[in-house]
Amino acid sequence: MDLLLLVGQALVNGLVVGMLYLLMAVGFTLVFGVMRVVNFAHAEFYMLGAFGSFLLVTQLQLPFLASVLITFVLAVGLGWIVEWLVLKPFRHDELNGMIATIGLAMILQNGALMLFGPDPQSMPAVVRGVVFIGELVVPNSRLYVVVFSLAVLAALYVFLRYSRTGRALRAVVEDLEIASAYGIRARLMYPLGFGIGVGLAAVAGALMAPLFSVSPFIGTGPMLKAFIVVILGGLGSIPGAALAGLLLGLAESLAGTFLSSSTAEILIFALVIGMLVVRPSGLLGRPD
Amino acid sequence: MGALLRVENLSRTFGGLAALRNLSFEVEQGRIVGLIGPNGAGKTTAFNLISGTMRPSAGRIWFRDVDITGGPPSRVVALGLARTFQHTSIYPSASVRDNVYRGAIARLGTSMFDQLRGGAKTRAGLARVEAQVDEVLEIMGLEAQRDSLAGALSYGQQKRLGVAIGLATRPSLLLLDEPAAGLNPEESAEFGRLLRNVRERLDLTLLLVEHHMALVMDLCERIVVLVQGERIAEDTPAAISRDPAVIEAYLGAQEDDHARG
Amino acid sequence: MPTPSVTAPGLPTAGRPGAAGKVLLPLVGIAAIGPFFLSNPFYIHLAILTCLNVVPVTGLSLIARTGQLSFGHGAFVGLGAYGAVVAGIKLGWPFWLAAITGTVIACLCALALGWVILRLRGVYFVLVTFAFAELVRLVMLDWPSLTGGANGITGIPAAELFGFAFDTRHRFYGLALACAVAALAFALRLSRTPTGHGFDAVEQNAALAEASGLNVHRIQVRAFVLGCGIAGFAGALLAHYVGFVSPESFNLSLSISAIVMLVIGGRHSVWGPLIGALILTPLPELFRAAVNTQHIFYGAALILILRFLPDGLASLPARLRRAAGRN
Numbered sequence A: 001m002d003l004l005l006l007v008g009q010a011l012v013n014g015l016v017v018g019m020l021y022l023l024m025a026v027g028f029t030l031v032f033g034v035m036r037v038v039n040f041a042h043a044e045f046y047m048l049g050a051f052g053s054f055l056l057v058t059q060l061q062l063p064f065l066a067s068v069l070i071t072f073v074l075a076v077g078l079g080w081i082v083e084w085l086v087l088k089p090f091r092h093d094e095l096n097g098m099i100a101t102i103g104l105a106m107i108l109q110n111g112a113l114m115l116f117g118p119d120p121q122s123m124p125a126v127v128r129g130v131v132f133i134g135e136l137v138v139p140n141s142r143l144y145v146v147v148f149s150l151a152v153l154a155a156l157y158v159f160l161r162y163s164r165t166g167r168a169l170r171a172v173v174e175d176l177e178i179a180s181a182y183g184i185r186a187r188l189m190y191p192l193g194f195g196i197g198v199g200l201a202a203v204a205g206a207l208m209a210p211l212f213s214v215s216p217f218i219g220t221g222p223m224l225k226a227f228i229v230v231i232l233g234g235l236g237s238i239p240g241a242a243l244a245g246l247l248l249g250l251a252e253s254l255a256g257t258f259l260s261s262s263t264a265e266i267l268i269f270a271l272v273i274g275m276l277v278v279r280p281s282g283l284l285g286r287p288d
Numbered sequence B: 001m002g003a004l005l006r007v008e009n010l011s012r013t014f015g016g017l018a019a020l021r022n023l024s025f026e027v028e029q030g031r032i033v034g035l036i037g038p039n040g041a042g043k044t045t046a047f048n049l050i051s052g053t054m055r056p057s058a059g060r061i062w063f064r065d066v067d068i069t070g071g072p073p074s075r076v077v078a079l080g081l082a083r084t085f086q087h088t089s090i091y092p093s094a095s096v097r098d099n100v101y102r103g104a105i106a107r108l109g110t111s112m113f114d115q116l117r118g119g120a121k122t123r124a125g126l127a128r129v130e131a132q133v134d135e136v137l138e139i140m141g142l143e144a145q146r147d148s149l150a151g152a153l154s155y156g157q158q159k160r161l162g163v164a165i166g167l168a169t170r171p172s173l174l175l176l177d178e179p180a181a182g183l184n185p186e187e188s189a190e191f192g193r194l195l196r197n198v199r200e201r202l203d204l205t206l207l208l209v210e211h212h213m214a215l216v217m218d219l220c221e222r223i224v225v226l227v228q229g230e231r232i233a234e235d236t237p238a239a240i241s242r243d244p245a246v247i248e249a250y251l252g253a254q255e256d257d258h259a260r261g
Numbered sequence C: 001m002p003t004p005s006v007t008a009p010g011l012p013t014a015g016r017p018g019a020a021g022k023v024l025l026p027l028v029g030i031a032a033i034g035p036f037f038l039s040n041p042f043y044i045h046l047a048i049l050t051c052l053n054v055v056p057v058t059g060l061s062l063i064a065r066t067g068q069l070s071f072g073h074g075a076f077v078g079l080g081a082y083g084a085v086v087a088g089i090k091l092g093w094p095f096w097l098a099a100i101t102g103t104v105i106a107c108l109c110a111l112a113l114g115w116v117i118l119r120l121r122g123v124y125f126v127l128v129t130f131a132f133a134e135l136v137r138l139v140m141l142d143w144p145s146l147t148g149g150a151n152g153i154t155g156i157p158a159a160e161l162f163g164f165a166f167d168t169r170h171r172f173y174g175l176a177l178a179c180a181v182a183a184l185a186f187a188l189r190l191s192r193t194p195t196g197h198g199f200d201a202v203e204q205n206a207a208l209a210e211a212s213g214l215n216v217h218r219i220q221v222r223a224f225v226l227g228c229g230i231a232g233f234a235g236a237l238l239a240h241y242v243g244f245v246s247p248e249s250f251n252l253s254l255s256i257s258a259i260v261m262l263v264i265g266g267r268h269s270v271w272g273p274l275i276g277a278l279i280l281t282p283l284p285e286l287f288r289a290a291v292n293t294q295h296i297f298y299g300a301a302l303i304l305i306l307r308f309l310p311d312g313l314a315s316l317p318a319r320l321r322r323a324a325g326r327n
Helices: A002-035 A042-058 A064-090 A094-116 A140-162 A164-174 A176-181 A186-208 A220-233 A238-258 A261-278 B043-051 B073-079 B096-107 B112-116 B120-139 B155-168 B185-202 B213-219 B237-242 B244-260 C019-037 C041-064 C073-089 C095-117 C122-141 C169-192 C194-204 C206-211 C216-242 C252-265 C272-280 C282-286 C288-308 C313-326
Strands: A130-133 A136-139 B005-014 B017-027 B032-036 B058-063 B081-083 B173-177 B205-209 B222-227 B230-235
Touching: A002 A042, A002 A064, A002 A136, A002 A140, A002 A164, A002 A186, A002 A220, A002 A238, A042 A064, A042 A094, A042 A186, A042 A220, A064 A094, A064 A140, A064 A186, A064 C288, A094 C122, A094 C252, A094 C288, A130 A140, A136 A140, A140 A164, A140 A186, A164 A176, A164 A186, A220 A238, A220 A261, A220 C122, A238 A261, A261 C095, A261 C122, B005 B043, B017 B043, B017 B058, B017 B230, B032 B043, B032 B185, B032 B213, B043 B058, B043 B081, B043 B173, B043 B205, B073 B081, B073 B096, B073 C206, B081 B155, B096 B120, B096 B155, B096 C194, B112 B120, B112 C169, B112 C194, B120 B155, B120 B185, B120 C194, B155 B173, B155 B185, B185 B205, B185 B213, B213 B237, B222 B237, B222 B244, B230 B237, B230 B244, B237 B244, C019 C041, C019 C169, C041 C073, C041 C169, C041 C216, C041 C252, C041 C272, C041 C282, C073 C095, C073 C122, C073 C216, C073 C252, C095 C122, C095 C216, C122 C252, C169 C194, C169 C216, C169 C272, C194 C206, C194 C216, C206 C216, C252 C272, C252 C288, C252 C313, C272 C282, C272 C313, C282 C288
Parallel strands: B032 B205, B032 B222, B081 B173, B173 B205
Antiparallel strands: A130 A136, B005 B017, B005 B058, B222 B230
16 A cells, blocks of 8 residues: 555656646747757746746735746747847758757856856745645645646647647648648747747746746756657657656656666666667657 | 669558559660659659668669669669769769769778878779769869869759769769759750760760650650659650650640640 | 869868968967966966867867767766776776777767667757766766766876876876877868768768768768767866866766857867867856856857858858958
């Protein structure tokens, strides 16, 4: 019975982490799908999102949910501007675009360092208490994360599935040439895709801010995991990224419970490299 | 040895689509053979399969009685079968001479270490390659542009350069993918003369895919007609131009294309 | 030995210095000798670091010359460093043998990894080298008996050859300078061989290269092994200068700074690594006070270079010549 409890607890924790990875990975895949650029600055948008909700809650005393939403909107706007100003020459230039995002990451991270300093800051808890599911303990703060993440994802799903702009975006991700042939204005799609993609990263950061500390350096870890998720799920497949994100979070949590966390990480990295060797297109990606 | 190139029941499907179905034909040594057909008939796919860039779904390819099915391209070239590309057929940011040089170095056969220390084997090999590069440039009429940037050449010159790179690999059989595409009738007639000259001087066999009917009829000794992935005829140009099935499937379509402009 | 044509206007020359180079190279030569006469240890330290940076960035340029970009270069520097140190300390081998060991370890890892992943499209290659670098760092952290874990290994003795110890900064600078010159000379020589031409062919048009009989995969693996081996050698040198190694010395930021140096210096020129190292090594040390502003500058510089001068600063003379030729 104890084992079951342990596993169950691990699964619950894994779900939270999985949601985080999922949001990061879906955003990352969206950016890659639209612009064919590996966005090394994705981490910094996560970090900015965390700072966003942190500042809005502590400085402006806004309610948490509102802060997250505002952060999302601001991030989409920032992403739009950045794409238009900085990344426009690199659309579809995979190699140079990727290196340009490194430059972007350097600017964003050091800008944050100058503004906020390097020390981690912690956000006061937005909600206290726990909920009991059977014998499993689920802190409310983590429950928030799961619920809000699901809400964001549901909204994204509806947008991509049912709105004209959303469907156009999906078409561009799947096949740019065919999409252009149908008259979809690619010029609008690039900043939109980038904006929403990094917006998702910012939401992930905003949601996680109360759980972990906030500093200019918090983005690297989740981004690394996003890379892995995207490799596993297939670059260019949004459902693949979603599925792989969840699986990685769960696998990590389970492995971390029974093995040392560093061994778990090593195993996962080795698995990823192995996966790439055997099936480069990932779980659901297109072989191309 | 029988025919230089023998293609047997070659098939290739993409997803559910059959790009090529049971294609069989032969190319005899020293001949110029044409592969024609409407767009989407599978001609470039056939080239990709023969040159080893792609694996067939079924069938075999024999070159000099050696099974070359599945490539890899480097092996096929080493055996003496080279191809040119319709687009992106050159190295634009290198000089013309360097372009041709790069076609020749695969057959140099010396190790990196020997090259680094400038060993005798490398020096001898490079002297040989220099001579070959000079010969190819002269045959293709590009000596004057030797030091020019390949990307700065005129379109016709770039097409000739693409062929030159193929020739630099010292092939016995050269596959030419639409070598005259985009050339006006006068230029393409000139190209035809050039190709015949190349065949003579280098003792070559040529297989070309082309849409320029005038060039094909004039240059080729045999023609294979592909429609929707299947061979519908293989004969001399005269016979092909009279074949009703070919006229209906392809030559008629050609006229329509020209009429529409 | 035939050399590539250099008379085409604006053609990127395979290493032969143009007019600007003929003036600059002697200056660089003088600058290289300068540190021997300096007494301020800080400046000698900078000179040493610059030379030590030239080496791995040259290695990275070889990999880039076949059209791939490795985001794990720092890990191979680390593999060479740890390999050399473990061989030297645990096995008691002399420096030259330990350095070779480190280099060979880096080469073998590159061979195993490269053989498998170089078949992947450029993007996947980038992601895997990134993941591999993280994997190496984690393994280094997690193997205290061999690597000292998070604390690393300290007390590494100075480099020594035939009884001559490079234990002063001046002496080590001599060694570092010699290695930097050797790396550049190797890259220059290689670029003029048929193998080097093969690298360029693969980078510029891999399909055409393959159709000309070049085995693209083997060429890319070869470049990867060479480049990572050179990085490993640099790691061995670095370890015997700094005197200690730890997993954090070889993390992602090392890989990224190598890429930044290469891109700003010039990906397609033999001199690119030299220019990148010369410009970007002293700056962080000289502007210690304004670290963050400085990094923002780098980020902006990187983006601007990519946009307006994608072949790096090394391509500036040719560009200017072309612009002048047009006017």
